[in-house]
Amino acid sequence: MNLYFRKLGDGKPLVILHGVFGSSDNLYTVSKKLAEKNLAVYTLDARNHGQSPQSDELTYEAMAADLDEFLTKEDIENPVIMGHSMGGKTVMQYAQHYNNFEKLIIVDIAPRFYPTHHDHIIAGLNAIPINEINNRKEAEEIFEEYVPSFAERQFILKNIYRTDDGNYAWRINVPVISENIHEVGSEIISDRLIEKPVLFIRGGESSYITDADFKSIQKGYPNAEMVTIEGANHWVHATKPTEFIKAVEDFVL
Numbered sequence: 001m002n003l004y005f006r007k008l009g010d011g012k013p014l015v016i017l018h019g020v021f022g023s024s025d026n027l028y029t030v031s032k033k034l035a036e037k038n039l040a041v042y043t044l045d046a047r048n049h050g051q052s053p054q055s056d057e058l059t060y061e062a063m064a065a066d067l068d069e070f071l072t073k074e075d076i077e078n079p080v081i082m083g084h085s086m087g088g089k090t091v092m093q094y095a096q097h098y099n100n101f102e103k104l105i106i107v108d109i110a111p112r113f114y115p116t117h118h119d120h121i122i123a124g125l126n127a128i129p130i131n132e133i134n135n136r137k138e139a140e141e142i143f144e145e146y147v148p149s150f151a152e153r154q155f156i157l158k159n160i161y162r163t164d165d166g167n168y169a170w171r172i173n174v175p176v177i178s179e180n181i182h183e184v185g186s187e188i189i190s191d192r193l194i195e196k197p198v199l200f201i202r203g204g205e206s207s208y209i210t211d212a213d214f215k216s217i218q219k220g221y222p223n224a225e226m227v228t229i230e231g232a233n234h235w236v237h238a239t240k241p242t243e244f245i246k247a248v249e250d251f252v253l
Contacts, residue, residue, distance in 0.1 A: 003044050003070050004024070004044070005024065005042050005043060005070065005074075007041065008031050009036065009041050011038035012039050012252070013039075014039045014040065015071070015079045016030075016084075017082070018085075018086075019086045020118070022049065022050075022086075022087075023158070033241075034252075044070060046063055048172060048173035049172050049173075055173075055176070059180070061093065063086075063093070064093040064097060067090060078101065080101070080103045080104070081103075084237065085107065085108060091104055095196075103196060103198065103251065105200075105201065105251065105252075106199070106201070108208045108236050110200075110208065111189075112213060112216070114184075114185035117185075121146070121147060121152075124143045125170075125172075125177075126178060127145070130169060131169075140157060159172045190220035194220060196223065198225075199247070201227050203240075206232070206236070232244070
């Protein structure tokens with residue numbers, strides 16, 4: 001699959017993968033700052049997200065294979081690979097089956113199973129008659145009934161765009177994500193010991209990586225270290241960008 005990507009800067013390669021419902025746009029500010037540090041920063045759109053192709057399959061096996069195909073096509077060798085949430089699990093899945101990386105950065109996610117907790121978002125997405133709305137405000141009014149958080153709404157509704165014929169459409173594949181949302185929480189089986197350096201970054205106000213999780217993580221990733229960014233929630237890079245960028249730079253450079 002030909003994934004859409006953006007490249008900023010030149011130098012040591014850093015490949016970044018976003019989370020579910022997101023796109024490469026979400027990490028543009030972070031990417032721009034990191035690209036100033038002699039890094040070639042590639043931000044990808046996952047399948048069924050952003051401007052990448054759509055598919056009936058949304059599994060970590062498929063997304064890891066997409067990542068491998070991208071690295072091969074772009075002739076990128078031994079990159080640092082970073083992923084947030086779903087992107088982090090994709091990175092861990094990739095490391096179980098492929099060797100083309102120097103270091104990994106996993107942002108606010110553990111390899112364990114997570115119960116589905118996006119039901120309100122899925123319901124809201126499916127309640128919006130995307131082909132019939134006249135403006136974004138109509139979509140937001142419907143979505144607000146399902147997703148009360150303003151920040152969460154703004155994040156999700158960035159996926160609405162205007163088509164050439166003047167109608168509105170989704171950049172995300174709503175039917176496929178709706179049907180496969182359980183896959184996003186699935187466990188990454190650690191059959192292979194990952195001995196290369198791995199940095200786990202967690203938000204101090206997030207519960208996605210607990211202390212117990214990290215003890216378990218260290219069994220499969222013996223050279224893993226963890227940084228906690230106080231005051232950050234699950235979207236660590238968005239809530240505390242300066243601290244997040246410093247943690248990445250300290251590990252990569």
